[in-house]
Amino acid sequence: MPRKGGVVVYLPQGHLDHLGDAPAHAAPSPAAVPPHVFCRVVDVTLHADASTDEVYAQLSLLPENEEVVRRMREATEDGSGGEDGETVKQRFARMPHMFCKTLTASDTSTHGGFSVPRRAAEDCFPPLDYSQQRPSQELVAKDLHGTEWKFRHIYRGQPRRHLLTTGWSAFVNKKKLVSGDAVLFLRGDDGELRLGVRRAVQLKNGSAFPALYSQCSNLGTLANVAHAVATKSMFQIFYNPRLSQSEFIVPYWKFAKSFSQPFSAGLRFKMRYESEDAAERSTQG
Template identity: 50%
Template sequence: MKLSAVGFGQQVPEGEKRCLNSELWHACAGPLVSLPTVGSRVVYFPQGHSEQVAASTNKEVDAHTPNYPSLPPQLICQLHNVTMHADAETDEVYAQMTLQPLSSEEQKEAFLPADLGAPSRQPTNYFCKTLTASDTSTHGGFSVPRRAAEKVFPPLDFSQQPPAQELIARDLHDNEWKFRHIFRGMLAT
């Protein structure tokens, strides 16, 4: 979930895939995942892609996969677009990329990477917690380790008794969740 004072994302017409906030996407993908920037040269492996598609759709690789005997085993491409998504049923995050194969002559040209697009943003501070039924009950609260709360949440106003604030979180599917952040502990004086 992404915590914010203002919701991210805009309404997307029905049937279109909504792109995810980069920080939220990276938090779900994990720290070992990084995406190439727009304008980068990448290597595309058609056979590996076909095998991934077959595995994700539970079909045999040869059953419905077109055969292109003249297609090379790898293609040098330029990345034109990257969008980040999450599967509606499994919450698995994935990226959709638009690639353009480069001709033999284009591959020979000197390549100086240009910053053509904004790099994807890795989250700086986050923590993970699997919410249970009691976390989403009418009480609207869940326990968070103090260090995580201090690192991730906006600072509490300790002049209030008890110190509290409302947090609005949006999940991968842009559902809004409201929680009350209350400090319950001893303050050092």
């Protein structure tokens, strides 16, 4: 996610891909917007959709003038402009008390509970008294909207395992969770427990993100963006990097670094990338 005060490159074509089936009148002519725009991040406001709990950001961007871009390009070329990005692993290192689990059919069944990996339970939840025959406790976790959810955390079974029982089915039903969705638990430094959900990628579509797509008739229209770029004035967009394969907000250092890689038609390559669970994966093409 872009940081306030940072410099990014805005890619209009990627934004169009992000909007998907946006009304035709929302898109300006190709000549109205350059292929890429250097911008300063003026503000970042985080939101969560009321119906899906999907998180997204409202970015306020200000096109940079040519002199600033020239100085940044020179700094990059002489090596003084370092990477101001942060990897997924570094972000997870700052949030050690967190786990994410993809829900199974058992986790989402009406009469089942939520099976929690032992290491995740011991790291994220308050400690259980294992001297008891059936160690258990009540957990209270807040979702992204501040709603409190109460769960019974118990350690039982053969072999023994950590389960969330009472209260879990109500949470699944209210959030309309299905197998393949993911649940995240996070314990802050203050000990407060928070939780969120991630919808399965294959279920994503425009209708699931009304706030993102309402921008077509609101402050984020590409027509407004084209005018803002032409007049060097601030514009606002909604941004969810998980919604589209096309990144349209790229850190400046990453954009500049890409020019040092020689690519030619027909070249085969292997690309390494980071997934949301902090694992490093690769693909070939």
